[in-house]
Amino acid sequence: MFKSIKYTLLSMFIVFKHLFKRPVTLEYPEKKNLVNEYFRGKPVVNSNCIKCGICMRVCPSGAIKIDENSFKIDLKKCIFCGNCTFYCIKDAIKMSEAYELASSEKESLELIYKIGGENERNI
Numbered sequence: 001m002f003k004s005i006k007y008t009l010l011s012m013f014i015v016f017k018h019l020f021k022r023p024v025t026l027e028y029p030e031k032k033n034l035v036n037e038y039f040r041g042k043p044v045v046n047s048n049c050i051k052c053g054i055c056m057r058v059c060p061s062g063a064i065k066i067d068e069n070s071f072k073i074d075l076k077k078c079i080f081c082g083n084c085t086f087y088c089i090k091d092a093i094k095m096s097e098a099y100e101l102a103s104s105e106k107e108s109l110e111l112i113y114k115i116g117g118e119n120e121r122n123i
Contacts, residue, residue: 035097040080042098045071045113049092055084075101075109 026033035041049071056064063077064084084093103109 035099039097039099040082040085040095042075042096042101043073043078043080043084043111044094044096045073045111046092046094048090049113049115050090051115052089054087054089055093058083058087069115071113071115073111073113075111076106 051066051071053066056066060081060083061077061079063074063079065072065074080095082095085091085095101109
């Protein structure tokens with residue numbers, strides 16, 4: 001009998017302790033989380049690319065394809081490991097802070113960059 005009263009009071013104490021704390025959730029679409037400087041978001045290619053192919057070789061998922069005049073990153077395959085940015089000798093690939101990459105169209109998940117750095121298709 002005393003044990004049940006004890007546990008009831010203890011559980012009520014825990015509830016009241018958390019009742020007056022500020023909530024930790026964010027109102028997501030209106031307020032967005034700030035990302036830190038090491039966050040690996042959407043990969044972006046700039047005009048420094050010399051088509052050496054190192055990024056394509058170090059990509060563990062095979063998400064990067066380099067043609068004669070375009071640079072393709074398939075976000076359906078990309079695991080956002082950052083190997084392409086680490087091994088790029090010209091710092092042509094950067095990981096941006098963009099994390100809202102969901103799309104209802106499969107084609108928009110393939111980023112196609114001209115080697116000059118101009119983006120043909122963006123999310």
